[in-house]
Amino acid sequence: MTDALALLRPLQPEAADALERASDVAAATVPDPAVFELCRARAAALLGHPATAVEPEVQPDEAKRTALPDWRRSEVFTEKERAHLDFTEQSLMSVAALTDDQVDALLAHGSALDVHTFIAALYVTEFRMRLSLVASAVLGDEDREEEAPA
Amino acid sequence: MSQPPRIPPPTGHGPRYGTDLDHACVAFESAVVLLDGVDPLTTEIVRLRCARYHDCRRCRSVRLEAALEQGFDEELGAKIDRWEVSDLDERYKAALALTDAIIMAPGALDPTLRQRVRVHFTDAQIAEICLDVMKWSVQKVLVALRIEPAAADDLSRLTFDEQGRFRIGGPVAAAPAG
Numbered sequence: 520m521t522d523a524l525a526l527l528r529p530l531q532p533e534a535a536d537a538l539e540r541a542s543d544v545a546a547a548t549v550p551d552p553a554v555f556e557l558c559r560a561r562a563a564a565l566l567g568h569p570a571t572a573v574e575p576e577v578q579p580d581e582a583k584r585t586a587l588p589d590w591r592r593s594e595v596f597t598e599k600e601r602a603h604l605d606f607t608e609q610s611l612m613s614v615a616a617l618t619d620d621q622v623d624a625l626l627a628h629g630s631a632l633d634v635h636t637f638i639a640a641l642y643v644t645e646f647r648m649r650l651s652l653v654a655s656a657v658l659g660d661e662d663r664e665e666e667a668p669a
Numbered sequence: 670m671s672q673p674p675r676i677p678p679p680t681g682h683g684p685r686y687g688t689d690l691d692h693a694c695v696a697f698e699s700a701v702v703l704l705d706g707v708d709p710l711t712t713e714i715v716r717l718r719c720a721r722y723h724d725c726r727r728c729r730s731v732r733l734e735a736a737l738e739q740g741f742d743e744e745l746g747a748k749i750d751r752w753e754v755s756d757l758d759e760r761y762k763a764a765l766a767l768t769d770a771i772i773m774a775p776g777a778l779d780p781t782l783r784q785r786v787r788v789h790f791t792d793a794q795i796a797e798i799c800l801d802v803m804k805w806s807v808q809k810v811l812v813a814l815r816i817e818p819a820a821a822d823d824l825s826r827l828t829f830d831e832q833g834r835f836r837i838g839g840p841v842a843a844a845p846a847g
Binding site for chain 1: 675676677686689690691693694696697700704723724767770771775776777778782783786792793796800802803807808809812813814
Protein backbone atom coordinates (compact mmCIF):
# COMPACT_ATOMS: atom_id res chain seq x y z
CA MET A 520 0.00 0.00 0.00
CA THR A 521 1.21 3.49 -0.84
CA ASP A 522 0.36 6.62 1.11
CA ALA A 523 -2.34 8.74 -0.49
CA LEU A 524 -0.10 11.78 -0.85
CA ALA A 525 2.44 9.92 -2.96
CA LEU A 526 -0.31 8.80 -5.33
CA LEU A 527 -2.36 11.97 -5.45
CA ARG A 528 0.38 14.62 -5.56
CA PRO A 529 1.52 13.91 -9.15
CA LEU A 530 -2.10 14.15 -10.30
CA GLN A 531 -3.55 16.88 -8.08
CA PRO A 532 -0.58 18.68 -6.48
CA GLU A 533 -2.32 21.65 -4.87
CA ALA A 534 -5.01 19.57 -3.21
CA ALA A 535 -2.42 17.01 -2.07
CA ASP A 536 -0.29 19.78 -0.56
CA ALA A 537 -3.35 21.10 1.27
CA LEU A 538 -4.11 17.61 2.58
CA GLU A 539 -0.55 17.29 3.84
CA ARG A 540 -0.81 20.63 5.64
CA ALA A 541 -4.09 19.58 7.22
CA SER A 542 -2.49 16.31 8.36
CA ASP A 543 0.44 18.19 9.88
CA VAL A 544 -1.82 20.65 11.69
CA ALA A 545 -4.00 17.79 12.96
CA ALA A 546 -0.96 16.05 14.45
CA ALA A 547 0.35 19.28 15.96
CA THR A 548 -2.89 20.52 17.53
CA VAL A 549 -4.78 17.43 18.65
CA PRO A 550 -5.45 18.03 22.40
CA ASP A 551 -4.13 14.70 23.73
CA PRO A 552 -1.65 13.11 21.32
CA ALA A 553 -1.31 9.89 23.31
CA VAL A 554 -5.06 9.29 23.33
CA PHE A 555 -5.25 10.25 19.69
CA GLU A 556 -2.54 7.72 18.83
CA LEU A 557 -4.60 4.96 20.43
CA CYS A 558 -7.58 6.03 18.34
CA ARG A 559 -5.47 6.29 15.20
CA ALA A 560 -4.12 2.78 15.75
CA ARG A 561 -7.60 1.41 16.38
CA ALA A 562 -8.93 3.17 13.27
CA ALA A 563 -6.08 1.76 11.21
CA ALA A 564 -6.84 -1.76 12.40
CA LEU A 565 -10.57 -1.41 11.64
CA LEU A 566 -9.95 0.07 8.20
CA GLY A 567 -7.31 -2.50 7.30
CA HIS A 568 -4.56 0.11 7.05
CA PRO A 569 -1.06 -1.18 7.85
CA ALA A 570 0.56 0.03 11.05
CA THR A 571 2.91 2.99 10.69
CA ALA A 572 5.72 4.24 12.85
CA VAL A 573 4.77 6.88 15.38
CA GLU A 574 6.67 9.31 17.52
CA PRO A 575 8.05 7.49 20.59
CA GLU A 576 6.50 9.96 23.02
CA VAL A 577 2.97 9.06 21.88
CA GLN A 578 3.55 5.36 21.35
CA PRO A 579 1.19 3.49 23.68
CA ASP A 580 2.86 1.24 26.22
CA GLU A 581 3.16 -2.45 25.47
CA ALA A 582 0.16 -3.41 27.62
CA LYS A 583 -2.14 -1.01 25.77
CA ARG A 584 -0.80 -1.94 22.34
CA THR A 585 -1.44 -5.59 23.11
CA ALA A 586 -4.90 -5.00 24.58
CA LEU A 587 -6.13 -2.56 21.94
CA PRO A 588 -7.93 -5.08 19.71
CA ASP A 589 -10.08 -6.10 22.69
CA TRP A 590 -10.06 -2.79 24.53
CA ARG A 591 -13.68 -3.02 25.65
CA ARG A 592 -12.88 -5.98 27.89
CA SER A 593 -9.48 -4.78 29.02
CA GLU A 594 -8.79 -2.97 32.28
CA VAL A 595 -5.65 -1.16 31.15
CA PHE A 596 -7.39 1.79 29.52
CA THR A 597 -8.52 4.94 31.30
CA GLU A 598 -12.08 6.24 31.08
CA LYS A 599 -10.84 9.01 28.81
CA GLU A 600 -9.19 6.52 26.47
CA ARG A 601 -12.29 4.32 26.46
CA ALA A 602 -14.56 7.24 25.62
CA HIS A 603 -12.36 8.27 22.70
CA LEU A 604 -11.97 4.71 21.41
CA ASP A 605 -15.72 4.15 21.58
CA PHE A 606 -16.33 7.35 19.68
CA THR A 607 -13.71 6.46 17.08
CA GLU A 608 -15.22 3.05 16.39
CA GLN A 609 -18.74 4.40 16.03
CA SER A 610 -17.63 7.32 13.89
CA LEU A 611 -15.83 5.00 11.54
CA MET A 612 -18.85 2.75 11.13
CA SER A 613 -21.59 5.37 11.03
CA VAL A 614 -21.28 8.94 12.18
CA ALA A 615 -25.05 9.31 11.91
CA ALA A 616 -25.52 6.68 14.62
CA LEU A 617 -23.38 8.49 17.18
CA THR A 618 -25.34 9.26 20.32
CA ASP A 619 -25.47 12.25 22.59
CA ASP A 620 -23.95 10.04 25.29
CA GLN A 621 -20.92 9.25 23.15
CA VAL A 622 -20.21 12.92 22.57
CA ASP A 623 -20.94 13.73 26.22
CA ALA A 624 -18.37 11.12 27.19
CA LEU A 625 -15.75 13.08 25.24
CA LEU A 626 -16.93 16.37 26.77
CA ALA A 627 -16.40 14.85 30.22
CA HIS A 628 -12.67 14.92 29.47
CA GLY A 629 -12.23 18.08 27.42
CA SER A 630 -13.74 21.36 26.35
CA ALA A 631 -16.10 21.67 23.42
CA LEU A 632 -13.22 23.03 21.36
CA ASP A 633 -11.01 20.09 22.41
CA VAL A 634 -13.72 17.68 21.28
CA HIS A 635 -14.20 19.51 17.98
CA THR A 636 -10.45 19.45 17.32
CA PHE A 637 -10.20 15.73 18.17
CA ILE A 638 -13.06 14.93 15.78
CA ALA A 639 -11.59 17.08 13.02
CA ALA A 640 -8.17 15.47 13.48
CA LEU A 641 -9.79 12.03 13.39
CA TYR A 642 -11.53 12.95 10.12
CA VAL A 643 -8.28 14.05 8.45
CA THR A 644 -6.36 11.00 9.69
CA GLU A 645 -9.15 8.54 8.93
CA PHE A 646 -9.64 9.77 5.40
CA ARG A 647 -5.95 9.89 4.60
CA MET A 648 -5.92 6.19 5.50
CA ARG A 649 -9.07 5.52 3.47
CA LEU A 650 -7.63 7.29 0.45
CA SER A 651 -4.32 5.45 0.82
CA LEU A 652 -6.08 2.10 0.73
CA VAL A 653 -8.33 2.86 -2.21
CA ALA A 654 -5.94 4.99 -4.26
CA SER A 655 -3.30 2.27 -3.94
CA ALA A 656 -5.72 -0.17 -5.55
CA VAL A 657 -7.03 2.04 -8.34
CA LEU A 658 -4.05 4.30 -9.05
CA GLY A 659 -1.07 2.40 -7.75
CA ASP A 660 1.29 0.43 -9.93
CA GLU A 661 -0.12 -3.09 -10.05
CA ASP A 662 3.30 -4.49 -10.88
CA ARG A 663 5.06 -2.89 -7.91
CA GLU A 664 5.49 -5.39 -5.10
CA GLU A 665 7.35 -3.46 -2.42
CA GLU A 666 5.45 -0.99 -0.26
CA ALA A 667 6.44 2.62 -0.11
CA PRO A 668 6.67 4.02 3.41
CA ALA A 669 3.38 5.49 4.54
CA MET B 670 -36.42 15.07 12.92
CA SER B 671 -34.84 18.02 14.69
CA GLN B 672 -31.65 17.26 16.59
CA PRO B 673 -30.07 20.00 18.69
CA PRO B 674 -26.35 20.75 18.53
CA ARG B 675 -24.18 18.72 20.86
CA ILE B 676 -21.83 21.64 21.42
CA PRO B 677 -22.53 25.34 20.92
CA PRO B 678 -22.45 26.08 17.18
CA PRO B 679 -19.74 28.39 15.86
CA THR B 680 -20.59 32.08 16.09
CA GLY B 681 -17.39 33.87 15.07
CA HIS B 682 -15.99 34.81 11.69
CA GLY B 683 -14.91 31.21 11.10
CA PRO B 684 -14.11 29.16 9.37
CA ARG B 685 -16.14 27.00 11.77
CA TYR B 686 -14.54 27.57 15.23
CA GLY B 687 -11.52 29.34 13.77
CA THR B 688 -8.93 26.85 15.03
CA ASP B 689 -5.71 26.22 13.13
CA LEU B 690 -7.11 22.86 12.09
CA ASP B 691 -10.36 24.41 10.91
CA HIS B 692 -8.35 26.79 8.74
CA ALA B 693 -6.22 23.94 7.36
CA CYS B 694 -9.27 21.77 6.66
CA VAL B 695 -11.11 24.57 4.90
CA ALA B 696 -8.01 25.31 2.83
CA PHE B 697 -8.00 21.65 1.78
CA GLU B 698 -11.73 21.73 1.04
CA SER B 699 -11.36 24.88 -1.04
CA ALA B 700 -8.48 23.41 -3.04
CA VAL B 701 -10.59 20.36 -3.82
CA VAL B 702 -13.79 22.12 -4.87
CA LEU B 703 -11.80 24.22 -7.32
CA LEU B 704 -10.72 21.09 -9.18
CA ASP B 705 -12.71 20.92 -12.40
CA GLY B 706 -11.63 17.81 -14.24
CA VAL B 707 -14.77 15.87 -13.33
CA ASP B 708 -18.12 17.01 -14.71
CA PRO B 709 -20.58 18.64 -12.30
CA LEU B 710 -23.20 15.87 -12.65
CA THR B 711 -20.75 13.20 -11.51
CA THR B 712 -19.52 15.53 -8.77
CA GLU B 713 -23.07 16.08 -7.51
CA ILE B 714 -23.92 12.38 -7.56
CA VAL B 715 -20.81 11.65 -5.47
CA ARG B 716 -21.61 14.55 -3.14
CA LEU B 717 -25.15 13.35 -2.52
CA ARG B 718 -24.02 9.79 -1.89
CA CYS B 719 -21.74 11.09 0.84
CA ALA B 720 -24.44 13.40 2.19
CA ARG B 721 -26.99 10.62 2.55
CA TYR B 722 -24.53 8.07 3.90
CA HIS B 723 -23.26 10.46 6.57
CA ASP B 724 -26.76 11.91 7.14
CA CYS B 725 -25.66 15.50 6.72
CA ARG B 726 -28.84 17.53 6.94
CA ARG B 727 -27.29 20.60 5.36
CA CYS B 728 -25.70 18.75 2.48
CA ARG B 729 -28.92 16.88 1.77
CA SER B 730 -30.81 20.15 1.60
CA VAL B 731 -28.75 21.69 -1.18
CA ARG B 732 -28.11 20.96 -4.85
CA LEU B 733 -24.97 21.96 -6.75
CA GLU B 734 -26.01 24.71 -9.13
CA ALA B 735 -23.51 23.66 -11.79
CA ALA B 736 -25.09 20.19 -11.79
CA LEU B 737 -28.60 21.63 -12.02
CA GLU B 738 -27.47 23.58 -15.07
CA GLN B 739 -26.28 20.30 -16.60
CA GLY B 740 -29.63 18.64 -16.04
CA PHE B 741 -29.40 17.11 -12.55
CA ASP B 742 -32.89 16.58 -11.20
CA GLU B 743 -34.54 14.68 -8.36
CA GLU B 744 -35.42 11.79 -10.65
CA LEU B 745 -31.71 11.23 -11.19
CA GLY B 746 -30.98 11.89 -7.55
CA ALA B 747 -33.48 9.25 -6.45
CA LYS B 748 -31.43 6.57 -8.16
CA ILE B 749 -28.34 7.17 -6.04
CA ASP B 750 -29.45 5.25 -2.96
CA ARG B 751 -29.85 1.98 -4.92
CA TRP B 752 -27.41 2.80 -7.65
CA GLU B 753 -26.21 -0.76 -8.18
CA VAL B 754 -29.62 -1.89 -9.44
CA SER B 755 -30.59 1.40 -11.07
CA ASP B 756 -30.40 2.39 -14.71
CA LEU B 757 -27.81 5.06 -13.99
CA ASP B 758 -25.16 5.45 -16.63
CA GLU B 759 -22.19 3.16 -16.05
CA ARG B 760 -19.92 6.18 -15.67
CA TYR B 761 -21.94 7.35 -12.68
CA LYS B 762 -22.02 3.83 -11.27
CA ALA B 763 -18.24 3.65 -11.49
CA ALA B 764 -17.93 6.94 -9.59
CA LEU B 765 -20.34 5.65 -6.94
CA ALA B 766 -18.48 2.36 -6.66
CA LEU B 767 -15.32 4.36 -5.97
CA THR B 768 -17.20 6.53 -3.47
CA ASP B 769 -18.62 3.56 -1.60
CA ALA B 770 -15.23 1.88 -1.51
CA ILE B 771 -13.76 4.90 0.27
CA ILE B 772 -16.54 5.64 2.73
CA MET B 773 -17.66 2.09 3.49
CA ALA B 774 -15.01 -0.59 3.09
CA PRO B 775 -11.61 0.67 1.94
CA GLY B 776 -9.92 -2.45 3.28
CA ALA B 777 -12.15 -4.90 1.44
CA LEU B 778 -12.16 -3.69 -2.13
CA ASP B 779 -13.89 -5.34 -5.03
CA PRO B 780 -11.08 -6.57 -7.28
CA THR B 781 -12.96 -5.22 -10.30
CA LEU B 782 -13.00 -1.66 -8.95
CA ARG B 783 -9.73 -0.63 -10.60
CA GLN B 784 -10.84 -1.72 -14.05
CA ARG B 785 -14.32 -0.32 -13.54
CA VAL B 786 -13.18 3.22 -12.77
CA ARG B 787 -10.31 3.29 -15.26
CA VAL B 788 -12.74 2.55 -18.11
CA HIS B 789 -14.51 5.85 -17.50
CA PHE B 790 -12.00 8.14 -15.78
CA THR B 791 -8.43 9.24 -16.23
CA ASP B 792 -5.98 8.97 -13.34
CA ALA B 793 -6.36 12.70 -12.69
CA GLN B 794 -10.15 12.34 -12.57
CA ILE B 795 -9.93 9.33 -10.26
CA ALA B 796 -7.69 11.35 -7.97
CA GLU B 797 -10.18 14.21 -8.07
CA ILE B 798 -13.09 11.94 -7.17
CA CYS B 799 -11.08 10.48 -4.27
CA LEU B 800 -10.33 13.97 -2.99
CA ASP B 801 -13.95 15.00 -3.54
CA VAL B 802 -15.13 12.12 -1.35
CA MET B 803 -12.79 13.20 1.40
CA LYS B 804 -13.83 16.83 1.04
CA TRP B 805 -17.56 16.07 1.15
CA SER B 806 -16.99 13.74 4.09
CA VAL B 807 -15.91 16.65 6.27
CA GLN B 808 -19.64 16.48 6.98
CA LYS B 809 -18.70 13.79 9.50
CA VAL B 810 -17.21 16.42 11.80
CA LEU B 811 -20.36 18.50 11.64
CA VAL B 812 -22.77 15.57 11.89
CA ALA B 813 -20.94 14.12 14.91
CA LEU B 814 -21.60 17.36 16.74
CA ARG B 815 -24.93 18.01 15.00
CA ILE B 816 -23.91 21.52 13.98
CA GLU B 817 -25.12 21.08 10.39
CA PRO B 818 -28.71 22.31 10.25
CA ALA B 819 -30.51 22.16 6.94
CA ALA B 820 -30.08 25.30 4.86
CA ALA B 821 -33.86 25.80 4.53
CA ASP B 822 -37.09 23.82 4.45
CA ASP B 823 -36.83 23.50 0.66
CA LEU B 824 -33.86 22.55 -1.47
CA SER B 825 -31.35 25.38 -1.94
CA ARG B 826 -28.71 26.08 -4.55
CA LEU B 827 -25.07 25.46 -3.70
CA THR B 828 -22.26 27.34 -5.41
CA PHE B 829 -18.58 27.99 -4.74
CA ASP B 830 -16.76 31.24 -5.33
CA GLU B 831 -13.36 31.66 -6.93
CA GLN B 832 -11.66 30.93 -3.58
CA GLY B 833 -13.62 27.71 -3.15
CA ARG B 834 -15.88 29.09 -0.43
CA PHE B 835 -19.42 27.75 -0.46
CA ARG B 836 -22.50 29.88 -0.90
CA ILE B 837 -26.02 28.68 -0.26
CA GLY B 838 -28.41 30.57 -2.46
CA GLY B 839 -32.05 30.62 -3.41
CA PRO B 840 -34.46 27.73 -3.75
CA VAL B 841 -34.14 25.11 -6.42
CA ALA B 842 -37.06 25.43 -8.83
CA ALA B 843 -39.45 22.48 -8.70
CA ALA B 844 -38.90 19.90 -11.45
CA PRO B 845 -41.48 20.12 -14.22
CA ALA B 846 -44.20 17.49 -14.09
CA GLY B 847 -44.07 14.54 -16.46
